Amino acid sequence: MLQLICVAGSRYREVLTEHAGHILGVIAYGAARPELPAQLVPCTWVPMPVFGEDVWYEFWVSARPVTVDLASGLGFAYDGTLLFGGLVMDEQATGTLESSVQSAYSTLFDTLDRVGYPALLRVWNYLPRINDDLSGIERYRAFNIGRHEAFCNKGRLIAEGVVPAACALGTHQGGVSISFLAGKVPGTVIENPRQTNAYRYPRKFGPRSPTFSRGILVDDLLLVSGTASIVGSQSMHPEDILRQADETLVNLETVVEQARKSGFDASDQAGLCLNVYLRHEADYPVVRRRVEETFGNARHIAYVMADVCRADLLVEIEAFWMAS
DSSP states (O other), rough: EEEEEEGGGGGGHHHHHHHHTTTEEEEESSSSOOOOOTTTSEEEEOOOOOTBSSOEEEEEEEEEOOOOESSSEEEEESSSSSSEEEEEHHHHHHHHHHHHHHHHHHHHHHHHHHTTTOOEEEEEEEEETTTTTTTTEHHHHHHHHHHHHHHTTTTTOOOOTOEEEEEEEEESSSSSSEEEEESSSSSEEEOOOTOOOOGGGGGGOOOOOOOOOOOOOTTTTEEEEOOOSEBTTTOOOOOOOHHHHHHHHHHHHHHHHHHHHEEEEEOOGGEEEOOOOEEGGGGGHHHHHHHHHTTTTTSSEEEEEEEEESSOOOOOEEEEEOOO
């Protein structure tokens, strides 16, 4: 069984001690680099401010003892069923953004195949200046080219039921960071009937479509991808944060409903953790009110300042939900 433990500030030391030998990885969000047990477990710092906290830690904890491998630039830990890992790229040192992302994903796939966890389940992508122009193409679209090419070159299918859940958010500093969860066997992919499958977006959204599904079921765990105000393939309600928040919540609830049809029990929000990414600080109070009207019984909700993958989107929400 996998659980997500979320704590703020120095409380991370309590989790580190209590779950020693069972921690697959840590993702930490905060404007300044926080204290991290990087010599013990795979760790990624995402340089994004967190509303109300200096730092927000997410511990991915297994019920089983884990084996840790930090010998290479791609650190990972595994428990016999699941593997969690991460890497950070310095794109200035590794070439173009496209080539850097392609190289990173290729290394990721090679590692998963080598250690016997070939099923990529969930990916967290964070890159600086995601909406900026890069030699005539938006950086997010350049990122999508590199990711797509790695999937193709490594023989990974981009098709119904096989691509991982994912998010891609923008930072204002640091390098490109990729954290990921993989398994020995695939999960059950969940799509949203209100939305075009992301890997089938029309070409106007870039030379290569984003390579992700809307969510994935892994046993009694639902991992929902970054979810925004998109219907079909179109962004909805530009510049209207309340309507975008409401549309995003409808999409999130739709993914959960599709998971129910696959046997997921979403009757209890006590197993739910949400990350809410906001482009503008001023939108925090109204979005928080909307989110908590819908998911007020969630175990944890973190509100993080980030740029969303499309410049006209103001909010994105992702979810981790352990069935009751």
